[in-house]
Amino acid sequence: MSEEFERRIAAALHAPVGVDHRAKRMVMEQVRRAAAQGHPRRRPDVWTRVTRHSIVGLAFAAGVGGISTLSAILPPAQRTDSRGVSSVVLGDTVVGALHDTLRLVRLMFDAPSAQRVAVTGDFNPAGAGTTPLARDADGRRWSVTLALRDGEHRYAFVVDETRWVPDPRADRITRGADGRLYSLLNVARAAN
């Protein structure tokens, strides 16, 4: 009886409601007006900044204390910046927690207008959701330092919980089983 009731409710909710074609036409009229005003607008400034600054500042082997930048994927002009960031971020507590097989990788993302930025990747345990980035003091840059094992990792940024942004600075981009695009980062290769 109960299942029958629920089936009936479900069927009724799924039944078509009919479409008013006049209302549908109005959608396109509004769209054309918006197009005349320049919509949809892309955000090339954001993408340019992402390209310039996004990926990875540093990695180092724990216990040694030496820092090696991910020079393989950073153009020379950014190495100074990356080293500058590293000296601020890496504290003794972080270093002490690492194992020999882990490297610290700093992800950066410039999005001054964002309210929240997070990174999701195969380094997040299943069901653990995303790892939030923290806004730097300049208010423009978001960053997070991750301890990653050597090997290839897939990841993407999530801005304001709605925008999915693969990192265009990464070596390669791949499409996941969920249909989304992920950046690929080879930590071992980048650190050597």
Place this chain on the structure above:
Amino acid sequence: MSDRAIIQQVLSGDVEAFSRLVDRHYERCARIAVRILGNREDAEEAIQDAFLRAFKALGDYEEREQFSAWLTRILVNQCRTVMARSRRRDAIFPDLDPLAMDFAVDANTADGTWPELERALAQLPVEQREAIVLKFADDLTYEEMSRITGAGESALKMRVQRAFARLRAILQEVPSV
């Protein structure tokens, strides 16, 4: 042609290509919005706003989730906005009962409608109504619903269960059920 391919066309400057997305998703949006909002006039307002917002933000969409899920999230937000506006209107005109009025537009009435259910849905708390409509009007999984509404999956399951219980209690009072 996939939604993604159409979006690329629109972003390349073919604005009219957006009408294919409207054709493809309008009925599904109507099913959701009419049942969340309880009347077609408010639903059409929410749907139009949702499509317009989606069009304007299409440059941000690009490589994200499926377009249908993204559009549904925008639509649900617009439904919430319209609902808040309607509450203000109802506070000004307390005697108006939109559910007691015929739809203002000339649309087809589908077979199998269940007027008592429409009224019963209107008596549910908003979050329960939203949950049960997304679950069954759009055949979404709880994971998809969670991404759209921002609520946890277990909370959504609870809302659907409570919605069923409440509907059962309400509809048992109606002789035709």
